Amino acid sequence: MDSRKLSVTFRFLRKLGLNYPEQEYGQVSLFDVVKRVCKTYRDAFLLKYLMNSALLSPVSPRKLRPWVLRKVGCHVGKDVFIGAGVYIDAGHADLIYIEDHVHVTARTILLCHKKELKDYCIGDDYAKLPYRLGEIHLKRGCSTGTGTLIMPGVTIGEGTIIGAGSLVTQDIPAWTIAVGRPAKVVKQIMVREK
Incomplete structure (x- = not known):
């Protein structure tokens, strides 16, 4: 420029x-x-x-923390559980969509921006690289394990469970269990037999 x-x-x-x-x-x-x-x-x-207030801890996970996330710009549905120490990309909170009945457990990180490295070359100034933004979608009833890191542009499908400590770099389909760094599907959740 x-x-x-x-x-x-x-x-x-x-x-x-x-x-x-x-x-x-x-x-x-x-x-x-x-x-x-x-x-x-x-x-x-x-x-x-407010997110980690000890005084308000009895109402924090299901009432206070979802309210705070809405106030900073996240799109948060009903009956959402937000654990302690959850970090959101506050500067891009409007790119975070959390649907009804989602569980975002403790120390989960929702990151909506990262540096664009595709044209990065020797001698370039890293600080001057542009950011790539991406929405995060946590679909109805999914759950993130403790310490999960979710990168920009990721959708976690309905009913999906992400294992603790996972790094989610790509979309995870509905009704699966994914674990690892990077997270990979390890199990398909089946329909309950009657």
Whole structure:
């Protein structure tokens, strides 16, 4: 991107040492920066002080934590369980979709952005690489195991169980059990015989 086309605000942020990628932030206005900062502080307060409040722990997993996620921009359905220490990509919370009856267990990470590495070459500045964004969809009744990391652009199918400590880099089909780093389907869940 030609530096003459970059906004004054972006160039000022660069002079302050904030090395944002030009592709995503090159045309940012001062109003946009102030709005982002205010939202970031509000969201940080909600996530830090309400998500894991010891005082509110009896209502946290099924009432408070889903409410907090909705407030920061996630799309959260009914009767959702959110465990302790769940981390969401707060800057891109609007890309997270959690349907009804989902269990997101403790220390799960929902990451909606990552650096785009396809054109990365020797001598390039990693900090200037653009981000690739992707929605995360947790379909009805699925469950993530403790310590699961879910990468951008992933859909976890209805009724699926992800094993503890798994790294989910691609879509996982409905009614399966997937484990590992990267997560792979190890079992198809069958219909109960009568």
